[in-house]
Structures are given as C-alpha cells and as structure tokens.
Amino acid sequence: MRIIVFIVLVVLLACSKEVEIDQVDYERKIVVDGWIENEGRANVLLTMSSPFLTDYDSASIRNTFLNYAKVTITNGKGESEVLTLTHQDEFFPPFIYxxxxxxxxxGENYQLEVSYKGKLVTAFTTIPSLPDVEWLKSEAVSDSAMVISGCVNDDALNINYYYSQIKTLHFDTRFHPSDNPLMNDNLFNGKQHIFQVKRSNQPDPLNIYNIDSERNILSDEFAITDTVLxxxxxxxxxxxxVLNGIYLDHLSHGNPFSLVDQKTHTNVKGGIGRWTGMASLNYMITHEKAPQQ
Structure with missing residues (x-):
C-alpha cells in the first residue's frame, strides 16, 4: 500500500506545472482612511486601490498614494476648509491631509469631498456625544504584567457604539485599535458595563502603517512598567x-491597498474606505504599587 501511495505522489508531482493566474478586469478606486475627533483636526489618507495579486515594494506602495487631490470638509454650520497635505513620519508614504x-x-456632522483627476468621492459622518466613562484603571496580574479595564454608564435612550484605541509609550508611534476594539450596547443597554482594554498588534483600520514589534508578554496584557494612553x-x-466590516474582512487578507471585496461595508461614495467621527475621552494609565503597610 505504501509503495502505491508513493507512486501516485511521484506521478502527480511529475505532472504538475506552474500555473499563472490572470488578473480579472479591475477598476482602481480611491481609498479613503479618514477620521475627525472632538477637539481634533480632520485627518485623511488617500491611496489608490490595486488588484489583490499585485507585488508590493516601497516604490509601488508610494505610487498608490494620492498627493495631488483636493480634499474639503464642510460641517453642519456650512463652514468649509480645504485640507493641507502635511508630512508625518509614522505613515508611509509620510504624508497626510x-x-x-x-x-x-x-454633536456636529462633517461632509468630506475628495476631487482627483476628474473623480469625485464623498462621505458623511457625525461626532456623537462623549461616552460616560465611570472609571478606567490598571490591575496587576503578575509581578511583571497588568491588565486595563474600564466601566461605562450606558445611555438607555440611545443605541450606543464604542471604540477603544491604545498607544503604549516607547513602543507605538501613534494610537491604534485595541484588541476587539468595537462594542455596542445590545447586551447592556442602559446599564453599567465593565470591559477590558486589551493590548494588540491590531493595525490601523486600513493598515497604512506598522505598529509595535513582538513583546514577551501575553497578547492582551501590558508590561507593569508600561505607560499606556x-x-x-x-x-x-x-x-x-464600516469599522466592523473592515475588521471582519481581515484588512483584505493582508493586502492594505486592495480592498477588492466589494461586500465590505463603506460609507464612502465613489470610492471605498472610511470617514469616521469620534467623540473621545483620553486617559494615561500606569500601574501604581500599593503602599507598604
């Protein structure tokens, strides 16, 4: 029996040949990664999508970036501003509008408009009210590790959606989503809800930049010496x-500029991606040892 199996494998390997997969007709789309927070400026990264089988190097990635677009935001009061292209090192290419x-x-809404080589892309978002955070704190789970947990008082009159991001000083260059960063109040509407803010290597929604390297601690824990924003x-x-759809699609299976799955939810008309408003509260978490008795 083993001899027969071996012969079959040899025949199959001998008959195999390299198969080339042709790309289907692909219409490139403008990809928007944009957000605006309370008390913060609007931020918009623009790239052009590429077929899934494209080979990527630094030059090809740089060529996807759109640095000659006209990007305009307009709020609900009718006030408008054309965004300025600025240099920011943590992105590659290192530019952002x-x-x-x-x-x-x-409580305000924001319309985004992108004009590029005759293409027009629009998106709309709102910044809701601030979350009612009761507390956010750390707790030691060993001599070298801690976890971070929080508590929100959920508003019973509205359906609420929450999003958590983290930045560990000396490891992360900017905020990125925590592990499992999204939650809604389907199971705790109108109640207090305790949740854990977990450490992660979850990249930004459209995977525009890389974040911290491997660390010798459990994936959902922080080092007890960390300072975490x-x-x-x-x-x-x-x-x-939109954000939930992008995460479920696993960031287009590791290809940050393709987004070929047209079923992925987007609020960008004429393109793909996200334009997200966020009402945010910021905290600095360190672990303080209890005083000795």
Missing part, C-alpha cells in the same frame, strides 16, 4: 458598521 483651523465638535470613543452607527 489635515485641517488647520477646523476642529471636531460633539487609552482613548475611549463613542461613534455613530454607520462608523461602527
């Missing part, structure tokens, strides 16, 4: 659907 004078406000945000229903 930012507002200079306009900052986000809770935590951002707890409330987002609207559409932003929740």
């Amino acid at each position: 930012k507002s200079i004078s306009m900052k986000g406000e809770t 935590v951002k707890i945000s409330q987002i609207d229903a559409e932003s929740y659907r």
